[in-house]
Amino acid sequence: MISVLVGRLRRRERKSEVKMASTASKDAIEPGCVADGGVEDVYGEDTATEDQLVTPWTVSVASGYSLLRDPHFNKGLAFTEKERDAHYLRGLLPPVVSTQELQERKIMENIRQYQVPLQKYMAMMDLEERNERLFYKLLIDNVEELLPVVYTPTVGEACQKYGTIFRRPQGLYISLKEKGRILEVLKNWPERSIQVIVVTDGERILGLGDLGCQGMGIPVGKLALYTALGGVRPSACLPITIDVGTNNEKLLKDEFYIGLRQKRATGQEYDELLDEFMSAVKQNYGEKVLIQYEDFANHNAFKLLSKYSKSHLVFNDDIQGTAVVVLAGVVAALKLIGGTLAEHTFLFLGAGEAGTGIAELIALEISKQTKAPLEETRKKIWLVDSKGLIVRSRIDSVQDFKKPWAHEHEPVKDLSDAVKAIKPTILIGTSGVGRTFTKEVIEAMASFNEKPLIMALSNPTSQSECTAEEAYTWSKGRAIFASGSPFDPVEHNGKVFVPGQANNAYIFPGLGFGLVISGAIRVRNEILLAASEALAGQVTAEHYEKGMIYPPFSIIRKISAHIAASVAAKAYELGLATRLPRPENLVKYAESCMYSPIYRSYR
Ligand SMILES: NC(=O)C1=CN([C@@H]2O[C@H](COP(=O)(O)OP(=O)(O)OC[C@H]3O[C@@H](n4cnc5c(N)ncnc54)[C@H](OP(=O)(O)O)[C@@H]3O)[C@@H](O)[C@H]2O)C=CC1
Numbered sequence: 217m218i219s220v221l222v223g224r225l226r227r228r229e230r231k232s233e234v235k236m237a238s239t240a241s242k243d244a245i246e247p248g249c250v251a252d253g254g255v256e257d258v259y260g261e262d263t264a265t266e267d268q269l270v271t272p273w274t275v276s277v278a279s280g281y282s283l284l285r286d287p288h289f290n291k292g293l294a295f296t297e298k299e300r301d302a303h304y305l306r307g308l309l310p311p312v313v314s315t316q317e318l319q320e321r322k323i324m325e326n327i328r329q330y331q332v333p334l335q336k337y338m339a340m341m342d343l344e345e346r347n348e349r350l351f352y353k354l355l356i357d358n359v360e361e362l363l364p365v366v367y368t369p370t371v372g373e374a375c376q377k378y379g380t381i382f383r384r385p386q387g388l389y390i391s392l393k394e395k396g397r398i399l400e401v402l403k404n405w406p407e408r409s410i411q412v413i414v415v416t417d418g419e420r421i422l423g424l425g426d427l428g429c430q431g432m433g434i435p436v437g438k439l440a441l442y443t444a445l446g447g448v449r450p451s452a453c454l455p456i457t458i459d460v461g462t463n464n465e466k467l468l469k470d471e472f473y474i475g476l477r478q479k480r481a482t483g484q485e486y487d488e489l490l491d492e493f494m495s496a497v498k499q500n501y502g503e504k505v506l507i508q509y510e511d512f513a514n515h516n517a518f519k520l521l522s523k524y525s526k527s528h529l530v531f532n533d534d535i536q537g538t539a540v541v542v543l544a545g546v547v548a549a550l551k552l553i554g555g556t557l558a559e560h561t562f563l564f565l566g567a568g569e570a571g572t573g574i575a576e577l578i579a580l581e582i583s584k585q586t587k588a589p590l591e592e593t594r595k596k597i598w599l600v601d602s603k604g605l606i607v608r609s610r611i612d613s614v615q616d617f618k619k620p621w622a623h624e625h626e627p628v629k630d631l632s633d634a635v636k637a638i639k640p641t642i643l644i645g646t647s648g649v650g651r652t653f654t655k656e657v658i659e660a661m662a663s664f665n666e667k668p669l670i671m672a673l674s675n676p677t678s679q680s681e682c683t684a685e686e687a688y689t690w691s692k693g694r695a696i697f698a699s700g701s702p703f704d705p706v707e708h709n710g711k712v713f714v715p716g717q718a719n720n721a722y723i724f725p726g727l728g729f730g731l732v733i734s735g736a737i738r739v740r741n742e743i744l745l746a747a748s749e750a751l752a753g754q755v756t757a758e759h760y761e762k763g764m765i766y767p768p769f770s771i772i773r774k775i776s777a778h779i780a781a782s783v784a785a786k787a788y789e790l791g792l793a794t795r796l797p798r799p800e801n802l803v804k805y806a807e808s809c810m811y812s813p814i815y816r817s818y819r
C-alpha cells in the first residue's frame with residue numbers, strides 16, 4: 217500500500233516536471249492558453265504540436281508489458297520501431313507497425329459487424345479501457361454513427377444490464393458506507409486536476425426510472441461526450457455515482473446487482489451525504505470544478521440546484537441543458553413555422569425537470585425580447601402532468617416547481633383534450649412515457665397549424681412520445697419534428713424528412729467547456745441564454761432547406777467551440793470568469809484548447 221502511495225506521489229511530481237517543460241510551447245499558441253481541454257497539461261503529453269516527444273509516465277516510466285496495458289498511453293500496433301526499442305516492447309507485439317487511421321478502420325469494421333447495439337456498446341467500452349486515444353478518435357470521426365452506441369438509446373440498456381455486463385469499474389462510487397470519509401474516497405481517484413464532474417444518484421435514469429448504482433453508465437457516457445464533442449481532456453473528467461440504495465425491487469432481487477441492497481435513503485440522511493460530497497469536492501478540487509447533476513429524480517434535482525448554485529459551480533443538465541437545446545431548436549424553427557417566440561402557444565406533456573426547465577427558459581427569453589414581465593410571458597405556456605392540465609384550481613396540491621404554470625382554466629384530464637382546448641402551435645413531450653403523442657393528438661395539432669412543431673424529447677427511443685414516422689405520417693408531412701433519441705430520415709409521399717435530435721448533448725459539452733476555459737465560478741441564466749443563441753446561430757440556410765432545426769452532429773466540435781466562446785464571453789461580461797486576461801478571439805481560443813486524440817510520440 218505504502219509503495220503504491222509513494223508511486224502515485226512520484227507520478228504527480230514527475231507529471232509537474234513535464235508540465236513545466238511543455239508550457240513554453242503552448243505560450244507560442246496564445247498567451248495563457250492551455251492546450252487540450254483548457255486545463256493544466258498534467259501529463260505533458262498534450263502539447264499543441266504532435267512532433268514533440270513526451271514521456272509516458274505511470275508509476276514510473278511505463279514500458280513493456282505495462283505500457284501496452286495502460287489505456288492512457290497504449291497505442292497497440294501503432295508503436296513505431298523506435299518506440300518498440302526504447303520501451304521494451306520487442307516481442308510483445310507482432311512485427312507489423314500500423315497507423316492510427318488503419319486501426320480506426322479496423323475497429324469500425326468490427327463494430328459494424330455486431331448486430332446487437334449492446335455488443336457495440338461493450339466493444340466501445342473495451343476500447344476505452346484498452347486505448348483511450350483510439351476510442352476518442354473513433355468517436356470524434358464517426359460521431360453520428362457512434363453517438364447512439366455510447367449514448368442514448370444504447371446507454372439506457374447498458375444501465376439496465378450494468379451488473380451483468382460489468383467487467384472493470386469505471387468512475388467513482390460513493391455510497392452510504394463512505395459517509396464521513398468522502399474526501400478520502402475522492403483522493404483515491406488517480407487524477408488531481410479534475411475540471412468536470414458528472415454525478416448521478418441513479419433515481420431517474422433517462423425515462424427508465426430508478427436504476428440505482430447502475431446509473432453509472434450515464435456519467436461515464438456524458439463525460440465521454442465532454443471529451444469527444446466538447447474537447448475537455450479525459451483525465452480532467454470524473455464520473456461519480458452516489459449510491460443511497462434503490463427502490464427498484466427487480467434490482468434489489470437481482471443477484472448481479474452492483475449497488476447497495478437497500479431502499480433509498482431520504483431526508484436528513486440523504487441531505488447530509490450530499491452536503492458532505494459537495495464540500496469534499498470543493499475542498500479537493502477547488503472553486504472552479506464544474507459539477508453537472510444528471511438524472512436525479514425531480515424531488516431532489518430542483519432542491520440541489522437551488523441550494524448549491526449559490527456556493528458551487530453547478531449545472532443541472534436535465535433542467536438547464538435541455539432547456540437551452542430546446543429553446544435553440546424553437547428559435548431556429550421560427551424560420552420554418554413563422555412568427556416570433558411571443559406569438560406561439562406551448563403545450564408540454566410532462567411537468568418535471570425537463571418540462572418546467574424548458575418552459576422557464578422560453579418564458580425568460582420572451583420576457584427579454586418583449587420586455588413583458590415573466591409572470592405574463594409564462595401565460596403562453598401550458599403543462600400537462602400525470603393528473604392532467606396544470607390549472608389554478610390544482611395549485612395547492614402541486615409541487616413548488618409547477619406552481620408558476622397553474623394558469624386559469626377549467627380542469628382538463630388528458631393530453632388530447634388539452635390540445636383541443638389550448639390549441640398550441642408547439643407541442644413538447646417530456647413525460648418519459650412512450651407513444652403518448654397518439655394519432656388523435658398529432659392530427660389535432662395538424663388541424664389548426666399549417667406547420668406544427670412537435671418535439672418528442674423522452675429517452676431512450678422506447679420512451680419517445682412518438683416516432684418520426686408517426687409525426688410525419690399523421691401530420692401528412694407538415695410537422696417539423698425533433699426527438700431526444702435519434703430517428704432515421706423518413707420518406708413520406710416521395711419526400712425525405714430529416715428529424716432533428718433535440719438532445720442536451722448539443723449543449724453541455726460546449727457549455728461546460730466554455731465555463732472551464734474562462735475559469736467561471738457560477739452558472740447564470742444569462743449564460744444559458746447565450747449558449748442557446750450560439751446553438752441556434754449554427755443552423756444555416758442549407759439546414760433549413762432540409763427541414764432541420766439543429767445542425768448535424770458531424771460538425772459538433774465547431775458548434776461546441778462557438779457555444780464555449782459565447783458562454784465564456786458572457787461569463788467575462790458578468791464578472792464570473794477568473795482566467796485573466798480574457799483572450800481576444802474566444803472561438804479561436806476555444807478551438808486551440810480542445811483535446812486532440814492523435815497519438816503522441818514517445819521519447
Ligand atoms: N432530450 C433531452 O435532451 C432530454 C430528455 N429528457 C427526457 O425527458 C423525460 C422526463 O425527464 P424529467 O423531466 O427529468 O422527468 P420528471 O420525472 O422530472 O418528469 C416527468 C413528468 O412527466 C409526467 N408524466 C409521467 N407520466 C405521465 C403520463 N402518463 N401523462 C402525462 N404526464 C406524465 C410526470 O407527472 P407527475 O409530475 O404528475 O408525476 C412529470 O411531470 C425522460 O424520458 C428523459 O429521458 C430529459 C432531459 C433531457
Ligand SMILES: CC(=O)C(=O)O
Pocket residue numbers: 368421422423511533534674675700719720721
Ligand atoms: C438526455 C438526458 O439527459 C436524459 O434523457 O436524461
Ligand SMILES: [Mg+2]
Pocket residue numbers: 422510511533534
Ligand atoms: Mg439526463
